Amino acid sequence: MMEQFTEALPKVELHAHLNGSLSEETIQRLISLDTKNTFTSAETVIAKGSKRTLKDCFDMFQIIQRLTADAESIKYATKAVINDFVADHVCYLELRSTPRGNSATGLTKRSYVEAVLEGIEECTKEHSDAIEVRFLLSIDRRLGIEEAEDTVNLAIEYKKSSKGRVVGVDFSGDPNARDGREYLEILKKAKQSGLRLALHMAEIRGLQRENIDLLSIPPDRIGHGTFLHEELPCEDIVRKRQIPLEICLTSNVKGGTVESFAEEHHHMHRWKNIGQPFVLCTDDKGVFSTTLSNEYRIAAAESGMTRQELFDLSKRCIDFIFASDDVKTRLRWKWDTWKEQHSSLFL
Ligand SMILES: [Zn+2]
Numbered sequence: 001m002m003e004q005f006t007e008a009l010p011k012v013e014l015h016a017h018l019n020g021s022l023s024e025e026t027i028q029r030l031i032s033l034d035t036k037n038t039f040t041s042a043e044t045v046i047a048k049g050s051k052r053t054l055k056d057c058f059d060m061f062q063i064i065q066r067l068t069a070d071a072e073s074i075k076y077a078t079k080a081v082i083n084d085f086v087a088d089h090v091c092y093l094e095l096r097s098t099p100r101g102n103s104a105t106g107l108t109k110r111s112y113v114e115a116v117l118e119g120i121e122e123c124t125k126e127h128s129d130a131i132e133v134r135f136l137l138s139i140d141r142r143l144g145i146e147e148a149e150d151t152v153n154l155a156i157e158y159k160k161s162s163k164g165r166v167v168g169v170d171f172s173g174d175p176n177a178r179d180g181r182e183y184l185e186i187l188k189k190a191k192q193s194g195l196r197l198a199l200h201m202a203e204i205r206g207l208q209r210e211n212i213d214l215l216s217i218p219p220d221r222i223g224h225g226t227f228l229h230e231e232l233p234c235e236d237i238v239r240k241r242q243i244p245l246e247i248c249l250t251s252n253v254k255g256g257t258v259e260s261f262a263e264e265h266h267h268m269h270r271w272k273n274i275g276q277p278f279v280l281c282t283d284d285k286g287v288f289s290t291t292l293s294n295e296y297r298i299a300a301a302e303s304g305m306t307r308q309e310l311f312d313l314s315k316r317c318i319d320f321i322f323a324s325d326d327v328k329t330r331l332r333w334k335w336d337t338w339k340e341q342h343s344s345l346f347l
Pocket of ligand 1: 017
């Protein structure tokens with residue numbers, strides 16, 4: 001069964017937003033801890049087969065944000081999400097989130113970052129060497145340049161003080177909000193400070209100008225890139241620089257930006273056919289009701305990839321992580337050992 005294979009396969013998750021990754025169980029638990037709010041978990045789950053617009057999804061994220069408005073909830077949520085990924089045999093995880101304050105609970109952007117880092121620290125200790133976790137601070141493009149500057153300054157500071165856990169900056173949020181070019185200088189500053197960049201790009205059509213400018217930085221990875229191949233100068237730059245794409249199949253289809261997983265609709269096939277590096281990711285596994293194993297299973301079903309090809313794809317992801325070369329070496333060894341121990345699965 002392909003399903004059992006993709007579950008057992010060691011995997012790397014590089015595009016996971018903390019809030020969107022909360023499972024229904026975790027959301028229920030947060031609701032039960034919160035006496036002031038009256039949320040229903042049904043609001044945060046997309047029923048199988050239904051399609052929500054991108055706007056519906058962003059509304060849902062805001063509900064979850066209200067449930068994670070204090071340091072304790074954030075730490076709890078971080079640990080719960082890491083545990084979910086461990087259960088799905090993810091061996092290396094990059095979580096991303098926008099630091100935000102809340103005057104009612106005394107939360108500051110700094111204590112937000114600290115809470116996530118504490119969650120990572122405690123959880124990885126509990127799991128010993130089952131998973132390595134890194135953290136990307138997200139710039140939310142709806143919030144403007146001052147907020148973005150705060151985020152990048154925190155990322156620079158914690159890159160030095162977090163024992164290598166903060167490794168980069170993500171650029172995300174509603175693609176209809178603002179012009180991405182407003183953030184060009186601050187993203188360049190982040191890059192010059194040694195932070196790695198994962199930028200959401202071309203999630204909707206009509207962003208060609210900002211895409212060209214963002215590519216000039218250049219980013220280390222591209223989130224989605226859904227319509228990049230329709231923009232010839234962009235496609236050429238991405239190909240020439242071999243920038244890996246983070247492909248989130250279920251997210252694209254349930255979010256309504258792509259019609260189906262099939263070759264005529266989903267951009268994964270095009271990039272795969274021309275040999276562009278890409279990684280499979282969940283984006284928001286809670287909101288979109290998926291797992292990374294499920295994304296591998298869908299990719300295999302839609303493209304005909306064999307078990308060997310799926311193994312090669314998951315191992316190749318190690319090349320694109322933002323952690324050090326030492327970590328990459330350790331992970332490659334882990335993948336090779338796993339394959340030796342599971343050789344019968346490839347027959
Ligand atoms: Zn995303």
